[in-house]
Amino acid sequence: MYSTPFSPSEARSARARMGLTTAQVAHSMAVCGAPVHPGLVAAWEQGTHVPSEQQLFSLADVLWCDVTTLMGLEPRTLAEHRLARRISVERLAYRLGMDQGEYRAAESAQEWHGDSRQTRALVDALGLSLRQLIGIMGRAEELGEHLRSAIDGRWKSHVEPVAGIVSVDMTGVEDALRTMHTEFTAFSERYMGHLVARNDDARLKEVAAERAAYLRRLVDRFWELIGDVGEAPPRTW
Incomplete structure (x- = not known):
């Protein structure tokens, strides 16, 4: 309880x-x-x-x-972030245009299924970003897995699940994944070009290092392309 x-x-x-x-x-x-x-x-x-x-x-x-x-704690859950902003469930649900019971269920299950408008309203009310909200919901790792699979394979099949995780328009997700797939493919093309041209190992290692750095920043790159909502100042309801 x-x-x-x-x-x-x-x-x-x-x-x-x-x-x-x-x-x-x-x-x-x-x-x-x-x-x-x-x-x-x-x-x-x-x-x-x-x-x-x-x-x-x-x-x-x-x-x-x-x-x-x-x-006595730093907010970690959706409910705790709401409390930190001194917002009641009733007022927040009204702001989101969501049934109170539906919102309570989201808090209880730590699962967010609001549409893009409701999601934008939620992060604005709680002073979060979309990226922070996904972390709170425990879906950051799931997003990363989809992104890694998308850039190295059939990216189109990941558009819908990624859009479902970040709750943004599918067109924006499609554009981001297409761009990232193209960027990542370029590393393989450059590597093979140097290999065929029999360039020295230093050039090959350079491309490999750039590829590894890109993978480390994969999620960051996604948010750069998709856009995000910055933290809003605290508000009193």
């Missing part, structure tokens, strides 16, 4: 820095529209209870700290 990430020790430290009692924290939260009993604040700090998402947001306001401080 999903539980809001929360660090009791960080909450205690944040309250101590503000010089507040649990009663004062509870009073301030009530003023912010999130009434709680002082005993519940103490229970959070003792680790016997966990605040709801809205209580977490309100507590961060009262203690003048980032949500991530109270979470």
Whole structure:
């Protein structure tokens, strides 16, 4: 069952820095529209209870700290990135034009199947890039495998699966894979040209080194061609 990430020790430290009692924290939260009993604040700090998402947001306001401080971690999952931005599921789903249940399921399963418009809206809301989103979803390695197969074989067969992973228009993916296939093929043509011409080993090693460097930057090259969304500044919803 999903539980809001929360660090009791960080909450205690944040309250101590503000010089507040649990009663004062509870009073301030009530003023912010999130009434709680002082005993519940103490229970959070003792680790016997966990605040709801809205209580977490309100507590961060009262203690003048980032949500991530109270979470006690750097965001790794889709849900954690959403919490770090202080966005509720309801508001984010509305922004994406997606059913709340569908979005909750995406967070729970760590699987994203939104269309290109929804994906762009998601990375904008969470201050991520498409590349970061794919990493969060755990699909970066899968993308790399498709790219390696595409440049060294029938690239057209990889257009649809790659487009499905990055959630962008297939035309853009097709153009990128075609370009990368052409670039990679050029290494083989140059190598064979030097081989037929019986050039020295130094020229052959040079081409081989360039080919290896290209493979190391394969994913980087893909994002250079496909374009990406840079990080957006934090926003308050």
